[in-house]
Amino acid sequence: MNFCHICPTPELDLVSKYDTHLVLAHLLEEDPAYRKFYQDLGAHHDVTLIMDNSAFEMFKRGEPMYPTDKLIDLATPIKADYVVMSDYPGEPGSKTIKAAEKMIPELKKNKLGTFFCPQSQTGDIEDLMAGYAWGFSHPDIDYIAVSILNVPIAFGVESGNKLQRFTARWRWMQMMKDRGFFACYAVQQEMKQHWQLSGKHVPPKKIHFLGMVDGPNEVELVREYHDIITTWDSSAAIWAGMNSIKFDSSPTGLIDGKFEKEVNFNTCIDEGSGRENAIYNMNFIDEMVGQSLWSNKNV
Numbered sequence: 001m002n003f004c005h006i007c008p009t010p011e012l013d014l015v016s017k018y019d020t021h022l023v024l025a026h027l028l029e030e031d032p033a034y035r036k037f038y039q040d041l042g043a044h045h046d047v048t049l050i051m052d053n054s055a056f057e058m059f060k061r062g063e064p065m066y067p068t069d070k071l072i073d074l075a076t077p078i079k080a081d082y083v084v085m086s087d088y089p090g091e092p093g094s095k096t097i098k099a100a101e102k103m104i105p106e107l108k109k110n111k112l113g114t115f116f117c118p119q120s121q122t123g124d125i126e127d128l129m130a131g132y133a134w135g136f137s138h139p140d141i142d143y144i145a146v147s148i149l150n151v152p153i154a155f156g157v158e159s160g161n162k163l164q165r166f167t168a169r170w171r172w173m174q175m176m177k178d179r180g181f182f183a184c185y186a187v188q189q190e191m192k193q194h195w196q197l198s199g200k201h202v203p204p205k206k207i208h209f210l211g212m213v214d215g216p217n218e219v220e221l222v223r224e225y226h227d228i229i230t231t232w233d234s235s236a237a238i239w240a241g242m243n244s245i246k247f248d249s250s251p252t253g254l255i256d257g258k259f260e261k262e263v264n265f266n267t268c269i270d271e272g273s274g275r276e277n278a279i280y281n282m283n284f285i286d287e288m289v290g291q292s293l294w295s296n297k298n299v
Helices: 009-015 025-030 032-044 055-061 068-075 093-109 125-137 150-155 162-178 183-198 236-242 274-289
Strands: 002-005 020-024 048-052 082-084 113-116 143-147 206-210 231-234
Touching: 002 009, 002 020, 002 274, 009 032, 009 236, 009 274, 020 025, 020 032, 020 231, 025 032, 025 048, 025 068, 032 048, 048 068, 048 231, 068 082, 068 093, 082 143, 093 113, 093 125, 125 143, 125 150, 125 162, 143 150, 143 162, 150 162, 236 274
Parallel strands: 002 231, 020 048, 048 082, 082 113, 113 143, 143 206, 206 231
Antiparallel strands: none
């Protein structure tokens, strides 16, 4: 698994050495410095860029999702590999599926990979499960997301119950495993060498965990699925560190729960312990996924 740390624009050097990045569409549109960083990174480095549709931000702002043509216009200059297709948290899953059906041909025509995030109304577990079934069976979907909105919404725990929210995605992965969604991944592990030699097999869908709920130990909670989860993103490590919060030894890794203040992407790290805390938190997560790129010498 590769972890993508999301970072305010003035401190993007913290993530410049990582191989995989989740890039936010609304920042590409609104922030010239952010846009230039990823244009340069995409042009000159061997990286994987997943361009998020900023649905979480649009959802929180109460604004409409980006249309397909706008997402393509934002993804093309940075040479994005995948685009997160429009999705509609809290609404019937069919709306997100219909949006994907419209977007897939346009994304493929522009040589962009497709990233699908199923949705459902609050409490409708079966509708969300049907969305995953549709995504896993569709030949033109490359990536499927498990997000901090879609699963908690389906369980009816997106707000007001941090314990239930913290365990929601762990439970969801168990449910998908029990229903056979991951059988192809077990076969993939057994046949990996054969496929590499033959070059003929198309691997199962990539899976991405969008965001982090109430503490970094959610990564540890789903360790059983680390070979299935391709990538994961969060702003938690850097943003908490910038606000004088270090991950800790509590069960979730954040004794007071998720730092709920919205990320200010124009914020600079202060001259005190902010950078040290951010790097400590990044290492906390990176070591769980085996990709630690920072050391105390880099602080």
